[in-house]
Amino acid sequence: MDIKINLADGVPLYRQIVNQVRYMVASGVLEAGEELPPIRTLALQLKVTPNTIVKAYGELEAAGVVRKRHGSGTFVSDAGPSRLATRERRRIIEERIDALLAEARHLGISLDELFKSIQRRHALLAENTPADKASGEE
């Protein structure tokens, strides 16, 4: 599992792991039923304490993203993979929206201006995207 720990973020290490696993589930990199690495293995890989992984897996389990099976390991929840992914996708994009709204407030940009700005950027990006890809969006 490709997880990157960044100390400079000021985000607790267990939360960095939680966020990246959630992202991998949302984007389909991790599929329903797939097994996550054992605690010791991931701790050795990331150079963090095993308790940090325990905390991360615990949080993922509480959120319904993974499920622990007795005596075996930790697996991506298979309670409807598409539903889980949809929920995660929405959660991730809403986090970004919150940050955008906070920034806009600081810069004194109204919600109306922000909407227009998003549409303008979208149009600009669509123009620069090859036609075959853009048509797939319709």
Added chain:
Amino acid sequence: MTNVVEVQGLSRQFGTTKALDAVDFRATEGLVHGLVGVNGAGKTTLIKHLLGLLRPTSGTVRVLGLDPVRDPVNVLRRVGYLSEQREMPEWMRIDELLRYTQAYYPSWDMRYARELLDTFGLDAKKKVGGLSQGMRAQTGLVLAVAHRPQVLILDEPSSGLDAVVRQDILDAIVRTVADEGRTVIFSSHLLDEVERMSDRVTMIHQGKIALDGMRDDVCGAHHVTQLRFAERLDRLPPLDGVLTASGGARSWSVVHAGPVERLRDAAGSVGGEISESRNATLEEIFVARVGRGAPRAEAA
């Protein structure tokens, strides 16, 4: 959870110097404990008390329920120790050193020791005197863990080592705590290493505990926050919880303890508002608490 180490009101005086001053410290079973502090802060002195190498001027030290000064044999049998100096008999070969050390430890696991030598690529026939810094540290590490100690104590294990050997040491820490019930205490001046590799962090400054708590709580209780002011300020007025400040005029960056809301209120009363805030890293907390220009160390 059980405390495997319990230190209460420990003071130690060398001549007129107070090396440790009323130190309380505990280590909890199954956790990795990071000790941080500038050189001479008292980390090594504290560790030497845990091993019974120093007698307290006052206060009590218990390791696995025992007094290490009165019962060194039963404490040291269950503790693994790697010192910064890594002192070993120069004339012995590694395999001789392993057999020699084995004699002191009923729980010695020679297969595990050989396995580690293999992992590190160490030749058991080599003399200690001919080993490089890194190889000495690896050998010292094997000696510290081969009896499967209940408590592993490492004093500045990374000092003077390259990245590869540092990884070996971090791996040994993970393997030790991943085996149920084992506990690690390590001191380091590499704050990023401690932030990654500790469940609990203790900061020692001038012989006193400056900060002590679970890593996530310690980091979560300190923030780096950007403040913007309506007016230009020559200097930042004192704000509740602020440890250090940098910047100037209308924008300032502060490291502060306590909730962001408290700073928001304090800043608001002098015409400032928060533009950005995040948790502080251990290094930022360290510099703010014990660096130059930091306020006097306080028990927290």
